[in-house]
Amino acid sequence: MSYRGRFAPSPTGHLHFGSLVAAVGSWLCARYAGGQWLLRVEDIDPPREMPGSAESILAALPAFGLVADAPALFQSQRMAAYDQAFEQLKAANQVFPCWCSRNDLAGGLHLDGACLAPPAADRTPAWRLRVPDIDIGFDDALQGRQTQNLRSTAGDFVIRRVEGYYAYQLACVVDDAFQGVTQVVRGNDLLDSTPRQIFLQQCLGLPTPTYLHLPLALDAGGRKLSKTERAHPVDPTHPMPALRRALAFLDLAVPSDIVEPGLALADALDRFAPESLPHCSERPAA
Incomplete structure (x- = not known):
């Protein structure tokens, strides 16, 4: 290409x-x-x-x-393209609904692969990507070799927010591929966002x-x-x-x-x- x-x-x-x-x-x-x-x-x-x-x-x-x-x-x-990517991740059991508040996480990362809070019928959940304990590395053309442990740095990060808006990370990788x-x-x-995007690219093929x-x-x-x-x-x-x-x-x-x-x-x-x-x-x- x-x-x-x-x-x-x-x-x-x-x-x-x-x-x-x-x-x-x-x-x-x-x-x-x-x-x-x-x-x-x-x-x-x-x-x-x-x-x-x-x-x-x-x-x-x-x-x-x-x-x-x-x-x-x-x-x-x-x-529609983000919906399709989200449904692909959902079908592969790579995402989960999450009702955790910032107080629930005490300002830290979500590391459990499942929501820590009980489901709330009166609240819409965010959706998080399950992040394994892996190192993501890439060679930046200007900054050199970069390696990040995705779990300890990003945790189970949000890809669809409570308000229903898709997160930057998901939209970015879908559109970079589309364009x-x-x-x-x-x-x-x-x-620091790049390892998350590389992992999402891997999840979505x-x-x-x-x-x-x-x-x-x-x-x-x-x-x-x-x-x-x-x-x-x-x-x-x-x-x-x-x-x-x-x-x-x-x-x-x-x-x-x-x-x-x-x-x-x-x-x-x-x-x-x-x-x-x-x-x-x-x-x-x-």
Whole structure:
């Protein structure tokens, strides 16, 4: 299969610098490999979403020269696929209903493969994946060899929430397979999620892509730039300052005489190699 990469923002705010870095990094990897760059809007958590942000993000990307090779996939339109994956796990006895509250777990992990609380007829349960005592290992293209004991780190994790919403882990692996993604390029904050996703891929018989986790952009206080931390959005009407910063963050500083986003990306691509990306897991946003 030819290379397919993707950028998959959650519509919880406007495009900000940390997300722009992830978008640029994934775009560069796809174009370097001569492959496709796809978009996916991860809009399956309505309580966290900001009205209009999906449209805002999709409209902003072309202003930075980031044009996808296909229309964006919206997870809110993919419920039938998640239902099918859930029923497959249920039929294989790999999931169980759980009425445990956070107090029941005392802030710890669920490790028992069955609910600790009695069924409650007046409450809808969450559904958890049974997690065995196994080590999941993978070679990250930038961060190197990673190994995680899934049981001690994640425990029996939720794949369908009490509210009926599917969890990120399940939707992500189903859609990566559906879109034919061959490499996931994203921020290092999701490195710990990767073993859970690999295990789910194994449970569902889905292919496992390769992974490359980019360093996180930090604010002046050393905190991750994110929409939930009210990171300032980038300005698509004046894209070059933020694009210059994003490329410099990836050690691909743009010459000062380049003043158009498409030319800036082309210049960076001429000098780009995935192994040349900065390896450190956290970096200050310049």
